[in-house]
Amino acid sequence: MSKRVRHSTLIKKLSKWQKVLKLSDWSIRIRFSDEKQMGPNNVALLVNCSHDENAAEILIHKYYYKENGYRTLFNIDTLIIHELIHIILNKKLDSFPKMILKNKKFHNFEEFICNHFAIIIYHVFHEKL
Numbered sequence: 860m861s862k863r864v865r866h867s868t869l870i871k872k873l874s875k876w877q878k879v880l881k882l883s884d885w886s887i888r889i890r891f892s893d894e895k896q897m898g899p900n901n902v903a904l905l906v907n908c909s910h911d912e913n914a915a916e917i918l919i920h921k922y923y924y925k926e927n928g929y930r931t932l933f934n935i936d937t938l939i940i941h942e943l944i945h946i947i948l949n950k951k952l953d954s955f956p957k958m959i960l961k962n963k964k965f966h967n968f969e970e971f972i973c974n975h976f977a978i979i980i981y982h983v984f985h986e987k988l
């Protein structure tokens with residue numbers, strides 16, 4: 860049987876990574892969601908991100924509720940770090956032309972950066988390199 864990740868664990872992890880990424884002054888909610896809200900290709904999603912209010916919400920696909928269940932390639936920590944990097948990037952990207960932000964190649968590039976550095980930050984922090 861797979862072990863369930865508690866919501867309190869999510870909150871603890873979020874708080875830890877907010878500190879590491881210097882986002883402690885942000886009010887970030889985190890909760891499990893489903894495909895209806897997130898779309899079929901998202902495992903985690905940043906929504907309602909406001910740099911004016913330092914507030915955002917992170918949705919984690921509910922299948923990640925199970926540590927050893929469905930889609931175990933990802934871990935909750937790197938999913939959270941990934942979304943927090945989006946927050947940092949969003950501030951700079953706000954000034955970019957909308958045309959660029961909507962470009963599929965640019966979007967893939969941003970996802971690459973978030974994935975790549977989420978894994979590096981996770982491993983450096985845990986000295987697994």
Ligand SMILES: [Zn+2]
Pocket residue numbers: 941945970973
């Ligand atoms: Zn992303």
